[in-house]
Amino acid sequence: MSTLATIEGLLQNQAGRPPIEKWHPDLSGDIDIRICADGRWIHEGGEIKRHKLVQLFASILRREDDGEYYLVTPVEKWRVAVEDLPLLIVDLEVSEATDQERRVVVKTNVDSWFELGSDHPLMVETDPLSGEPSPAVMTEHGLLARVNRACFYRLVELAETQGDRLLLCTAGQSFELGRV
Structure with a gap:
């Protein structure tokens, strides 16, 4: 943290x-x-x-x-x-304070940082055939960044189960990572 x-x-x-x-x-x-x-x-x-x-x-x-x-x-x-998306999410940092909500910032392969939230949402599409998640973050100028597997697993560890949904809560937003 x-x-x-x-x-x-x-x-x-x-x-x-x-x-x-x-x-x-x-x-x-x-x-x-x-x-x-x-x-x-x-x-x-x-x-x-x-x-x-x-x-x-x-x-x-x-x-x-x-x-x-x-x-x-x-x-x-x-x-x-x-070929896929122009950027990759290769790292992330998480802050948790007792008096404030968790904040998650992600780093692209070109060393830019973005805070997950309403301006830079996390989106996860699931392949209908394989069930494989395909997570991405909206960065800037209409560019999406594919979240690499290691970072996605770290986000899953931070998520909470609500019903059958796996949700990551950060910066006042909830992002669905998938179904359990």
Whole structure:
């Protein structure tokens, strides 16, 4: 468990992000960048291995109403391919205080932190054939982040059973993780 100060620090000590919601250039075309389901970024067949470069690209990535993903600058907009979801949740911190509700913050594979709650909800879809849960968190700019298995198990450990539902309560919200 983390202290509330630690949680606040994670959320506030993030580098500024470009104001891509204000940028609306015309489509420049498709760029040969593919974001793999395992979080790797591939450009022209080769993996982008520099983490800082992936972070930079992720900071200008958004999903638009057409369901497509774009890298956006003030003057260019390039469509990229995404296999599953563009981001992964790879870590989380939990704070529990006796006088306040539990807070859960999650970390993406590009080192951004988001607090689970109404602005960044946790959603779990279940595959109808396999029954396998498919959890994701809404981050920003229309981007969802797939919750990795280890983090999902940690969230399940925090959840409570209410009837036949498994619920995670945080920041005044309840998120259903599945049925028991």
